[in-house]
Amino acid sequence: MTKPADLLVKHGVVLTLDGQRRILADGAVAILGDHILAVGQSAELEREYAPCRTIDARGGVVQPGFVDCHVHLSQHLGRGTIPDLWPESREHEQWLPYWTQINEEEARCSALLACMEMVRNGTTCFCDNGGRFAGELNAEVVAQVGLRGAISEVCWDQPPHPAVAVGDTDTCLRRLEALARAFPKRPDACVWAAVSMAGMGLCSDRLLVEGKRLADQLGTLMEMHQSFGPEDVARYRAHARGKSAVAHLADLGILGPNLQLVHMIHTVPDEIPLLATSGTSVVHCPAASTRMGMGVSRTGRMPELLRAGVNLALGSDSGNYSDFLDVGRQLYLAATIHREARGEQPCVSAEQALEMATRNGARALGVDSWIGSLELGKKADLVIHDYGRPEWRPGLDPVTSLVYSAQSSGVHTAIVDGRIVLEGGHFPHLDEERLYQRIDQAARALYTRMGWVPRHRWPLL
Numbered sequence: 001m002t003k004p005a006d007l008l009v010k011h012g013v014v015l016t017l018d019g020q021r022r023i024l025a026d027g028a029v030a031i032l033g034d035h036i037l038a039v040g041q042s043a044e045l046e047r048e049y050a051p052c053r054t055i056d057a058r059g060g061v062v063q064p065g066f067v068d069c070h071v072h073l074s075q076h077l078g079r080g081t082i083p084d085l086w087p088e089s090r091e092h093e094q095w096l097p098y099w100t101q102i103n104e105e106e107a108r109c110s111a112l113l114a115c116m117e118m119v120r121n122g123t124t125c126f127c128d129n130g131g132r133f134a135g136e137l138n139a140e141v142v143a144q145v146g147l148r149g150a151i152s153e154v155c156w157d158q159p160p161h162p163a164v165a166v167g168d169t170d171t172c173l174r175r176l177e178a179l180a181r182a183f184p185k186r187p188d189a190c191v192w193a194a195v196s197m198a199g200m201g202l203c204s205d206r207l208l209v210e211g212k213r214l215a216d217q218l219g220t221l222m223e224m225h226q227s228f229g230p231e232d233v234a235r236y237r238a239h240a241r242g243k244s245a246v247a248h249l250a251d252l253g254i255l256g257p258n259l260q261l262v263h264m265i266h267t268v269p270d271e272i273p274l275l276a277t278s279g280t281s282v283v284h285c286p287a288a289s290t291r292m293g294m295g296v297s298r299t300g301r302m303p304e305l306l307r308a309g310v311n312l313a314l315g316s317d318s319g320n321y322s323d324f325l326d327v328g329r330q331l332y333l334a335a336t337i338h339r340e341a342r343g344e345q346p347c348v349s350a351e352q353a354l355e356m357a358t359r360n361g362a363r364a365l366g367v368d369s370w371i372g373s374l375e376l377g378k379k380a381d382l383v384i385h386d387y388g389r390p391e392w393r394p395g396l397d398p399v400t401s402l403v404y405s406a407q408s409s410g411v412h413t414a415i416v417d418g419r420i421v422l423e424g425g426h427f428p429h430l431d432e433e434r435l436y437q438r439i440d441q442a443a444r445a446l447y448t449r450m451g452w453v454p455r456h457r458w459p460l461l
């Protein structure tokens with residue numbers, strides 16, 4: 001007697017990322033509603049289930065969707081505006097007018113572009129650091145595209161410029177609490193709120209401590225930038241009165257499994273055991289660092305963090321830093337830049353990089369019981385790659401192929417919460433062309449108001 005299922009994905013090379021890291025050469029995944037019913041051999045699951053719909057993966061890799069632990073939905077229209085050789089000290093030349101002049105429609109278009117790009121590149125869950133407008137705006141867009149993710153609102157009571165102030169400490173905390181109560185983190189919610197902090201030096205100690213208390217009370221995550229560039233490091237050293245940043249956070253009592261520190265390019269050795277013993281996650285954003293020359297390959301201690309048992313995940317950061325939201329490209333960089341800088345093999349292995357992009361990301365967001373691997377009972381968040389492309393051949397080792405040769409443009413299908421949100425590389429429920437036109441119009445309007453002129457070094461005729 002066969003059992004009902006909504007969807008059976010079969011004949012794929014299934015990278016389960018489960019406890020044993022099983023890879024099924026001719027594997028299948030059965031889905032009912034929003035969750036996984038079974039993962040096994042295709043022949044077995046074909047006998048066992050009578051699905052409403054079947055997808056033949058035709059030898060393509062089937063993987064748990066990527067988890068992008070750090071993005072800025074509101075800044076994606078800023079892509080392409082930062083020239084090469086752009087020191088951090090000039091950040092405000094682009095960022096400040098963008099931040100102060102963007103309107104709600106433009107912020108919506110920015111979020112739409114970011115969410116579509118993530119899905120198109122195989123990301124099914126993300127964490128946003130928050131923008132200028134109410135979190136509800138992003139929540140609507142995330143639901144429209146069909147992603148899973150943590151939203152927030154920007155929070156700083158010591159902003160980098162008076163024009164971007166969002167209020168005093170209590171105002172920041174009230175906004176975060178209201179959002180977290182409106183979007184509670186629970187398994188049936190695809191969108192929930194995290195407590196996002198801009199980072200040490202931009203947030204007072206009281207804001208950090210009370211924000212963390214709020215995250216603890218509401219069972220959600222707190223995330224914050226930390227130790228990114230030279231100016232950031234100078235800010236936190238002044239703030240922490242000479243102590244290391246992580247030692248200061250430990251003194252404040254806010255380290256823990258529901259805290260993720262983003263970047264940590266300038267980690268010092270005595271911070272590593274504090275991160276490991278507290279269960280604090282670190283989000284490595286290699287493209288944001290390499291694009292801006294911030295030094296993660298030179299000074300980053302990501303291999304040491306992994307060796308110490310720190311949960312290390314991946315993030316794409318923002319359109320005006322890394323220029324793209326693509327975990328597939330982040331994991332290539334995560335696997336390669338440290339071995340290139342140090343001349344050590346493997347430093348970070350392909351398998352470790354893939355774990356960072358899936359399981360570790362889920363753990364960093366506190367949703368590892370829902371997603372991050374393909375296992376019975378977990379949410380049906382998965383991606384199917386198209387094997388009918390040259391970069392996948394000869395397909396001798398699916399992990400090596402996925403990390404080193406696969407391209408995100410080869411993502412064929414993405415399924416989130418049991419729903420097909422990308423099929424054949426397109427969004428079945430969205431009018432893509434119309435949306436791209438709307439996004440272009442919004443960007444042009446914003447950049448006209450900002451007076452931003454592209455700086456072409458080659459003649460544009």
Ligand SMILES: [Zn+2]
Nearest residue numbers: 129225317318
């Ligand atoms: Zn960021």
